Amino acid sequence: MQLYVFPPSPNSLCCQAVANRCGIELEVIPVDLPGGGHMQPEFVKLNPNHKIPTLVDDGFSLWESSAIMLYLAQQAGDANLIPEDAKLRVQMAQWMFWKTAHFGPACGVYTFENLVKPMMGIGEPDAAKIENAAEDFHRFFTVLNDQLAGKQYVLGSTESIADYSIVTWLVHAEAASFPMQDYEEIKRWAAEMLATDHWKAALATIPAG
Ligand SMILES: N[C@@H](CCC(=O)N[C@@H](CS)C(=O)NCC(=O)O)C(=O)O
Incomplete structure (x- = not known):
């Protein structure tokens, strides 16, 4: 493949x-x-x-x-990484649709303005666009942070592709200056996910610089 x-x-x-x-x-x-x-x-x-x-x-x-x-x-x-239980399986789909519709686009504004633009030399971060995105960013980060409280994975004790689908937007969180200070549950979960060999091997394919 x-x-x-x-x-x-x-x-x-x-x-x-x-x-x-x-x-x-x-x-x-x-x-x-x-x-x-x-x-x-x-x-x-x-x-x-x-x-x-x-x-x-x-x-x-x-x-x-x-x-x-x-x-x-x-x-x-x-x-x-697909749960057998029918309700968990549709909850996995729910979180993946949510990521595509809401969480990813909110992260995408910060990533584009604060990381991609300086990296590619295509202008300064647009403060107004970041300010506009902040409300959605905090709304959806609060949803995820609450969901993860006391849980190992998004669906509880069952790891699924929903975790991979969402956590991927946190790979560049620091470089893209995500305002993450209030989201301890997300930080804990992301640190655990991204420290696995599966993620380390994926991240190792990013060329230096
Ligand atoms: N919803 C799509 C998003 C894919 C996407 O936006 N890819 C970007 C790079 S991250 C791209 O290829 N952009 C080139 C273009 O839009 O012409 C997915 O989840 O695969």
Whole structure:
């Protein structure tokens, strides 16, 4: 299986970490987003949205990181990250949809303004955009922090792809100046998740600098 990625991208890293956790070996192919690699016709054939991550398994191409994580976990058979219990399984989906609709976009504003812009030399962080995003940021961080109180994982004692899907946005929390001071439960959970070998191996694929 080939996974097309932009190495520092949270949406790529969660797929790589899930593959590592499930014991699936991926051929990781970096796409040069700043250089327009994602706009090349061969890539657009795989993903008409021209976005990474994109997975290809023997001619079958799949996009959207949540769908890719689901596919990888399904391939892993019993050693997967999908709860058997039907209610837990839909709660896993609930948190992944919530991540895509709410949590990820709130984190994305801070990541783009405070990290991507200076890194790529494309202007100063826009204070007004960050101020606008702050209300959503704190609203959704409070939801997650409350959910994690006294729990090892988002679903309690059951690790699932929901953890990978959400925690990936915290990889750059410090570099992107996330206002995290009030979210102790999130910090504890993220520190534990990101210290696992599955995450360390995914993070090691980010080139220095
Ligand atoms: N909802 C998508 C988001 C994917 C996404 O936004 N990828 C960005 C990089 S993190 C991208 O490829 N941007 C290039 C573009 O939009 O043209 C997912 O979860 O996979």
